[in-house]
Amino acid sequence: MKPVAFDYQRPASVEDAVALLQAHGRSAKLLSGGQSLGPMLNMRLVRPEVVIDLNDLLELDYVREAADVIEIGALTRHHRLATAPEILRALPLLAYAAATIGHFAIRQRGTIGGSLVHADPAAQLPLVAVTLAAEIVLRSAAGTRSIPAADFLQNVMTVDLNEDEMVVAIRFPKPSAAKAGWGMRLFSRRRGDFAIVSAAVWLRRNPDGRLADMRLGLGGVAPVPFRLHDLEDPDDEGAPGESWASDLAGQAAQRVEPEDAPGLPAVYRRELACNLLRGALTDALSLAGERHG
């Protein structure tokens, strides 16, 4: 279990990194935390000619808060996402998601940029990026473009990234904190394993208790995480009642079409989606209520 021989490049700036990408194209692989690329190299599932190490690009390790957006540099480690005060305050769903990734040692190295590009269907950060409508900022020698996370994630481990491009930042719109609540539930067989199914919820209530705004995301039931847009419109029937969470979760479960996999039949994933979403909805609603006092 050793990688194929490769050339190693260690650019000192983003300019140098994109110039290297332009020169080497498809034969190069970018290396951030190495927590997904490392296993793939060791197992020879990828055989690059050149590895471009981004770990010196400290300019991409940042959390920057503006009035309505939190921008996070691509090289920001999961541990920092889980512990940065700005994120804990403004994007607690993201902080929680990061804290549940793998294990303590994995979180010290793994990065948000790497996780989004790796695009594992069960990964936490792509799910949260889709649920919170984040934008992915891409850079090449030719310039910069940005694209919604939901469009960036195209298929299992497939993203809209040209061979001369790299991710430089992820921009999260800062949701209003007033009467807001969130919930995230994951199920894995062993602590730290990839979740089989995961559900993320963010919502906001009006002062009278009715829902003002809601986002529902599911991971692990399709090639990429997705939002249940058609269930997000708050109906006008008043404040959510007793059966609100289970009704909504039940409707969501009807909409998912997971594939059968060995040991994981589709009905099992659908059942998990229903239960996890119900839990996440309940958590979100009670947080939104509590804040009001």
Next chain:
Amino acid sequence: MDSRHDIELSVNGDTHRISVQARRLLSDALREDCGLTGTHVGCEHGVCGACTVLIDGRPARACLTYAMQMEGHEITTIEGLGGTDGYSPLQQAMQDEHGLQCGFCTPGILVTFEAYLRDNPDPTEDEIRDVLSGNLCRCTGYENIVAAVKKAAAGMRGEPE
């Protein structure tokens, strides 16, 4: 591509001048080029935790790191924990609580918790178990490892036994 590069690895405060290919895993460089065999190798894909070392004080899988990446960084391995006074408090607690059997998983667990306890001197049992989930012990001595970490943490906080 097969060419070798002369690099300097700083491990436990010592400088090792070694010659490696770019694909050389840090775990192999430590064991075979530096002769520091306390860092163990199990799965080579990040799962078992046996190869965990500290990079600039933070735990990391040596099997998912390339030796060449480490120029300019400080590595700490199990050999660097105790110092001249013998065992660190955590190592001593592991011995006292019988936290190891064959000892294969032990170096990875010790370096992980040395770093963790520095940041989190008073962890709950659940937090200890969460961190320990990153290290597989095939002798399955987890209960004693949890007890050892608790004991070490209490001792490091200056609490009587």
